[in-house]
Amino acid sequence: MSADQTITAVAAPALPRRRFRLPLAGIIGAGVVGFWVVIAIIGPYIVPHDVGALVDDDLFGRMRWALPLGSDYLGRDVLSRIIIGARYSIGVAAAATFLAVFMGGTLGMLAAVSRGAVDMALSRFFDALISIPSKMSALVVIAALGSSIPVLVGTVAVIYTPGAFRIWRALAVNVNALDFVEVARARGEGTGYLIREEILPNIAGPVLTDFGLRFVFAMLLLSGLSFLGLGVQPPNADWGSLVRENINGLADGALAVVMPAVAIASVTIGVNLVIDNLPGRWSSTGEH
């Protein structure tokens, strides 16, 4: 987490202090994402019912004042379970993304600044790694180690490291070719200084955008794994697990199945709306 703070702290002064207006769609997206982040943080203090408590005699009960989203396959409160699920869905995905971007970003900038053999070796290695579909890597690791939250965070972080490496390296290579980096290099500055003071502040915008996209991928992968029963394990449940455990209510069109899936979609679409509406200099498409 501290790595991320340094990134933003160093980045801020380098960006021109121009105020930009986010278009309406972007504001809506940011609002939705912000809402869920707040819910994830204050969740345990605002749940109307205990997540494990059986509060309804009916299974897949209808919505009413006490249970705004009805009850699930055991008669538990769906709203409370979604509120607590936010912690797992957003928390695990965010932790994995931080880790992936930290590892991929550091190595990517290192490769760009070192050039030569280091760059070659790292690039080839990550190119080979990226040729394994993400779901396959996840399934192999979970088959071997079983599923727990540390395994999930680690696996998803490793899966998205090559992608982060590619983008950070491509952006850093562009900056690395500019005169002021050559000047710093000629001054005799070390690799660490070049990365921290010369490269990082100048690619901060695009890499933050990339962070958002990678978070969406991570969240979709994790919820997919949970839906398969291979992600977050009971008694804990993220939104993917909620869809899975209530899948029998599908024939009745129960809210217990639909709402967790809609919650995932609201976060991922929200992040996409923010990214799509950021000003051009934040775009991370420099990769192509």
Next chain:
Amino acid sequence: MSMVVVRLVLSRIAIAILTLGFVSVAVFVGTEILPGDVAEAILGQGATPEAVAGLRAALHLDQPAHIRYFLWLGGLLSGDPGRSLVNNLPVAELIASRLPNSLMLAAVTAVVCVPIALTLGILSAVWRGSLFDRAANFLTTSIVAVPEFLIATLAVIVFAVRLRWFPALSYAAGIISLDQFFRLFALPVFTLSCVLTAWMMRMTRAAMIDTLRSSYVEMAVLKGARPMRVVLTHALPNTIGPIANAVALSLSYLLGGAIIVEIVFNYPGLARLLVDAVSTRDMPLVQACVMIFCSAYLYLLMLADIAGILSNPRLRHR
């Protein structure tokens, strides 16, 4: 075809084979980091040390890792990836019973998607910036951004529960009539098609826009050719390479998407076999299934690149 093209294509094939070798090492290492002993896991706690030692020898577990890797790879290549740890059936047999179903699902989906996606992609490139283009763009972005099981569950609620057009589950067992065939495949294919069409359409649109921006298209427009003619005779022939590339790349999505769809609709395909194998930790089965999926993925990526090489006129007419 010139020598340059042949050499490029051959080197692309060589890269694919090398990558597949790397993937096989990664899969083997990944499944071998399992803590604990497979032989003990199979025989249970009450097993005698002699029985465990015997099984270890039978499974080649007493050999060093690199020997086991080559034994395993040799088995895969000769069509004998070992036996399932769970029910002791040959892995090859289990896969043979599921693979045709998965190929069928993929084939039906591809046949449905490719014409729709290409038409929509080209139209939105031609009418870029129009209301149609922006609506299509929003829709495809949203579909790509939501989990597959949301689309699958919504499809079930709308088509199976409310409208009662199709059954919510699909069983492809025994001889079925054409009508049944259609009803069973409808929802799985619909779900996969939504996402696949979205991917393919976005990539087709990008490829087409690239061509429409070129100077010879501008020339055709300036000399007064009708829009339809500009697109069909000037732009389209030069976009076939990039579009073939886009089609191959988006078809690789089918591999991952099939996992969720086969589970939701209880479809007896290879992906469901893999997920079951992962939950029972049936390593030989996991390894074989993952290798099949990864080979298919690499094969599609290779086809995409070769389409790109073959369609480059500068290379073709040298």
